Amino acid sequence: MKIFFKLSMLFLFFNYSLSLNHRNPTNYFCKKAAESDPILSYKFCVESLESNPKTQNATLEDLLHISIALTKSNSTTIISSISKLLKQQNLDSYTREALEDCLELYCDAKSELNEAMWDLKKKDYFKANIDVSSAMDSSSTCENGFNEKKGIVSPLSKENYVFFQLTAIVLAFINMLS
Numbered sequence: 509m510k511i512f513f514k515l516s517m518l519f520l521f522f523n524y525s526l527s528l529n530h531r532n533p534t535n536y537f538c539k540k541a542a543e544s545d546p547i548l549s550y551k552f553c554v555e556s557l558e559s560n561p562k563t564q565n566a567t568l569e570d571l572l573h574i575s576i577a578l579t580k581s582n583s584t585t586i587i588s589s590i591s592k593l594l595k596q597q598n599l600d601s602y603t604r605e606a607l608e609d610c611l612e613l614y615c616d617a618k619s620e621l622n623e624a625m626w627d628l629k630k631k632d633y634f635k636a637n638i639d640v641s642s643a644m645d646s647s648s649t650c651e652n653g654f655n656e657k658k659g660i661v662s663p664l665s666k667e668n669y670v671f672f673q674l675t676a677i678v679l680a681f682i683n684m685l686s
Contacts, residue, residue: 534563537571541680548676556674572681576625576640579674583618583643586667587611593663602657610650610664617643617671624678633686637679644675 538553557563560574590611594604620643627636647668654662662668 532564533566533568533571534558537568537681537684538677540684541677544683545676545680547672548680549673552673553677556677568681568684572628572678572685573625575674575677575681576621576628579640579643579671579678580618580621580625582671582674583614583621586664586671587614587618589667590614590664602660603654603663606650606653606660607663609653610646613646613650614671617646628682633682637682637686640675640678640682644672644679647672647675 534554534557538550538557541553542548542550556578557571557574560578563571563574566574590607593599594607594611599607620639624636624639624643627633627639650664651662651668654660654664
């Protein structure tokens with residue numbers, strides 16, 4: 509009798525856990541994404557996506573479209589931040605050059621994300637994966653540009669990290685759908 513009771517409780521708990529996941533698709537799919545990529549932060553994924561009320565009853569495909577739009581918007585914000593930094597008169601030549609490289613990288617990344625959005629509309633997940641992967645490289649290439657010279661600190665470390673995480677979310681969702 510005790511075994512039957514324990515099995516029944518385990519079954520009820522399991523079903524309750526499943527129903528919670530399906531009530532909150534963001535948690536469920538972010539958990540799957542984080543499990544598939546050790547660099548992707550589950551907490552970052554949930555917090556980023558839940559800022560959009562459309563995620564409450566979203567499908568995986570909806571979350572993919574929301575996350576790529578969020579990533580594209582983030583690239584625009586970074587481009588604006590870099591432009592403001594480049595207006596500063598007190599930049600040394602190395603930092604100025606690295607910022608100009610980052611500006612070009614993020615402009616390219618924004619174009620690649622636009623391409624990926626078109627690819628997703630056609631359900632061409634293979635091409636979308638390539639475009640988003642290329643955009644993702646912008647963040648690490650930008651960061652590495654500052655790290656090449658000793659004593660130079662990237663003014664874009666936080667922005668590069670956020671962009672990298674956002675693209676990792678998009679890639680994980682693409683991989684789940686393909």
